Amino acid sequence: MIYRTEEVRERFARRGLSFDPTVEEIVRGILHAVREEGDAALDRLSLDLDGFPVEEIPKKAWREAYDDLDPDLRDALETAKERIEAFYREEARGGFLKAEEAGVLGQLVRPLSRVGVYVPGGSAPLLSSLLMAVVPAKVAGVAEVVVASPPKVHPGVLAAAWVAGADRLFAMGGAQAIAALAYGTARVPRVDKIVGPGNAYVVAAKRLVYGVVGLDGLAGPTETMVVADGSASPKLLAADLLAQAEHGPDSEPWLLSPDLALLERVEAELYRQLSELPRAEIARRALERGGLVLTRDLEEAFELANLYAPEHLCLALADPLPWLGKVQNAGGVFLGEGSPEALGDYIAGPSHVMPTSGTARFQGGLSVRDFLKVIPVIGLGEKAVKELAAKGAVLARAEGLEGHARSLDLRR
Numbered sequence: 001m002i003y004r005t006e007e008v009r010e011r012f013a014r015r016g017l018s019f020d021p022t023v024e025e026i027v028r029g030i031l032h033a034v035r036e037e038g039d040a041a042l043d044r045l046s047l048d049l050d051g052f053p054v055e056e057i058p059k060k061a062w063r064e065a066y067d068d069l070d071p072d073l074r075d076a077l078e079t080a081k082e083r084i085e086a087f088y089r090e091e092a093r094g095g096f097l098k099a100e101e102a103g104v105l106g107q108l109v110r111p112l113s114r115v116g117v118y119v120p121g122g123s124a125p126l127l128s129s130l131l132m133a134v135v136p137a138k139v140a141g142v143a144e145v146v147v148a149s150p151p152k153v154h155p156g157v158l159a160a161a162w163v164a165g166a167d168r169l170f171a172m173g174g175a176q177a178i179a180a181l182a183y184g185t186a187r188v189p190r191v192d193k194i195v196g197p198g199n200a201y202v203v204a205a206k207r208l209v210y211g212v213v214g215l216d217g218l219a220g221p222t223e224t225m226v227v228a229d230g231s232a233s234p235k236l237l238a239a240d241l242l243a244q245a246e247h248g249p250d251s252e253p254w255l256l257s258p259d260l261a262l263l264e265r266v267e268a269e270l271y272r273q274l275s276e277l278p279r280a281e282i283a284r285r286a287l288e289r290g291g292l293v294l295t296r297d298l299e300e301a302f303e304l305a306n307l308y309a310p311e312h313l314c315l316a317l318a319d320p321l322p323w324l325g326k327v328q329n330a331g332g333v334f335l336g337e338g339s340p341e342a343l344g345d346y347i348a349g350p351s352h353v354m355p356t357s358g359t360a361r362f363q364g365g366l367s368v369r370d371f372l373k374v375i376p377v378i379g380l381g382e383k384a385v386k387e388l389a390a391k392g393a394v395l396a397r398a399e400g401l402e403g404h405a406r407s408l409d410l411r412r
């Protein structure tokens with residue numbers, strides 16, 4: 001379907017995370033059951049929803065899965081892990097401690113102690129999502145990374161846990177897995193933060209346990225937005241849109257271009273390629289949620305992209321680099337037809353866990369920073385305390401907080 005700008009602008013501007021009340025009610029029930037009954041509820045829910053009780057899979061089984069893996073897949077996992085690790089080693093993660101006459105001010109940067117990584121497994125075993133979250137956590141220095149993924153856990157996910165250096169792995173999925181990680185049970189340790197994408201039940205559960213536990217964000221159904229000029233190949237554009245459409249019927253693929261002839265060729269190509277795609281039915285439904293948009297020019301395409309704030313913004317432009325300055329809201333940017341989003345999904349380096357549903361307006365993709373906390377340090381010298389206490393007391397009295405003011409007066 002080819003839209004005109006006026007037909008989508010309002011929709012793009014208004015979009016945001018919305019919660020299905022039915023899903024939320026089911027999830028509240030699951031969270032309550034796990035918090036109150038622990039492992040008994042966890043096993044019952046897992047049996048009902050996924051057909052198996054929850055089990056912890058020991059490292060020995062990960063190693064065996066790794067050894068039994070097709071050598072090409074093993075090699076690809078290793079290369080992906082190395083590239084993700086190398087990328088995140090570049091990220092700044094230091095604090096500072098400034099000591100001068102006035103005293104010491106600084107920031108301590110500490111890795112989180114225990115993190116839960118949710119690896120989706122309902123529709124496809126996303127072994128790449130395991131690498132994309134566990135590797136930056138380990139680069140950050142997290143001591144214990146606990147993975148949760150729905151049963152039966154695919155051997156590729158177990159092998160990925162081995163390659164990434166995870167610490168524990170539980171076969172459990174959905175809202176019940178989020179509840180177990182957030183509250184802890186006799187078997188599942190309580191974590192400090194939960195990261196990783198998931199479906200509507202996982203996202204609703206994450207949102208509801210926020211505060212009991214930290215969150216990386218609410219990465220849900222994948223979405224992609226391509227901005228293209230006349231130089232782009234309709235065949236590659238269609239393939240890239242379908243690559244994300246096949247994730248789920250709730251995925252959204254969009255193409256924006258001022259070139260009507262290109263959009264028409266992509267539309268025809270989409271339906272041709274769709275007929276040959278194994279997950280055609282899923283992708284067809286996703287294509288109906290997204291669409292092709294004819295813009296006045298490329299400037300307008302970027303304006304719309306910033307309104308939409310896509311998880312992935314792909315620039316299929318002859319010369320994409322100069323346009324980077326126009327990007328304000330995106331989970332990740334892919335420069336040129338030679339950098340397809342599917343490469344980012346697996347092996348380019350940056351984590352593919354990126355913000356969806358317009359949350360790219362206020363956050364970027366998962367990174368080492370998500371696994372660190374910054375602790376300020378204050379150690380003022382005697383002279384500075386004397387100088388600052390008087391002004392501090394003025395501010396305290398302006399707030400009507402006499403106790404604060406007196407505490408400061410005693411330092412003058």
Ligand SMILES: NC(=O)c1ccc[n+]([C@@H]2O[C@H](COP(=O)([O-])OP(=O)(O)OC[C@H]3O[C@@H](n4cnc5c(N)ncnc54)[C@H](O)[C@@H]3O)[C@@H](O)[C@H]2O)c1
Pocket residue numbers: 026049050119120121122123124126129150151172173174175197198199201202219220221222247248251311352353354355356
């Ligand atoms: N944004 C990102 O970075 C990113 C990355 C990878 C995947 N994703 C998204 O993650 C999602 C993965 O979803 P998925 O479904 O394949 O796997 P999932 O593991 O997120 O969800 C499966 C679980 O959902 C629960 N569930 C299913 N139906 C239920 C019901 N009726 N009631 C209660 N619980 C129910 C089950 O317990 C099951 O274990 C996709 O939407 C994909 O697009 C996003």
Ligand SMILES: N[C@H](CO)Cc1c[nH]c[nH+]1
Pocket residue numbers: 126128129222223244311345352353354
């Ligand atoms: N495109 C998804 C992130 O939005 C990640 C993924 C995993 N496997 C394939 N793709």
Ligand SMILES: [Zn+2]
Pocket residue numbers: 222243244247342345
């Ligand atoms: Zn993908």
